[in-house]
Amino acid sequence: MQHFIISVLRPCLLAVLLAMSAMAQAQTRFGLSPEAFAVYQRWVLSTCIGGDELTLAAELRQHASELVPAFQKASAEGPTAQELRDVRAAADENYERRAKFPLEDIRITGVDAAALERFRSVPRQSFVDDQLRRFATGYKANAVAALGTIGDPRSRAFLASLARNGRNPLAAAAQEALRKPREMR
Numbered sequence: 524m525q526h527f528i529i530s531v532l533r534p535c536l537l538a539v540l541l542a543m544s545a546m547a548q549a550q551t552r553f554g555l556s557p558e559a560f561a562v563y564q565r566w567v568l569s570t571c572i573g574g575d576e577l578t579l580a581a582e583l584r585q586h587a588s589e590l591v592p593a594f595q596k597a598s599a600e601g602p603t604a605q606e607l608r609d610v611r612a613a614a615d616e617n618y619e620r621r622a623k624f625p626l627e628d629i630r631i632t633g634v635d636a637a638a639l640e641r642f643r644s645v646p647r648q649s650f651v652d653d654q655l656r657r658f659a660t661g662y663k664a665n666a667v668a669a670l671g672t673i674g675d676p677r678s679r680a681f682l683a684s685l686a687r688n689g690r691n692p693l694a695a696a697a698q699e700a701l702r703k704p705r706e707m708r
Contacts, residue, residue: 552603553593559586563593567602567665580672587673594673595681597666598693601659614654618647664696671700 551560562582583590602610626639667685670678685697 559589566669567662583673594666594669598663602662610658614651618650667693667696671703
C-alpha cells in the first residue's frame, strides 16, 4: 500500500513542483501584473515618449498602485542584470562598428582634428562602461519621471525626499518631476 501511495503521489508532487517552478519563472520584476509590467518596461526603457505622453500617463495612473512601489525600487536598484548584459553586448557591437567606420573617407565639417582623434582613441572598455552608465542613469531617471507623472501623494513624498538630497544623482530629476504640469499627472 505504501509503495502504491508513493508511486501515485510522486508524479503529482513532481507536477506541482514543475507548475510552481514555471510560475516563479513567469513572474515579472517587483511582482507586477503582466499589464503593469508592460507599462513599466515601456516607461523605463524609453528614450523618448514624444507623442505618446498622454497615453502613457493614463496607463501609469491606471496601474499606479502597483507601479509606484516598483518605480521607487527601480530608482534605487536600476536595471536588471540581464538588461545590463544586453546593453553591454549592444555596446560591444556598437564599438566594433564605430572602430571600423571609415572616418577618413568622409568629409566632416564643424569638428576639429583633435575631437576626431579623441573619437578614434576611446578604448573599448571606456566606451562600454560609458554606455552602461548612461543606460543605468537613464533607467533610474525614467523611474523618477514616472513617479512625477503619476503624481499621487506617495510619489510626491518620495520625489521630495530625493530632491532634498543634493548628493543623490537623481535629485535634479526628482526636482523636475515635482514641477511636472498638472495635465501630465
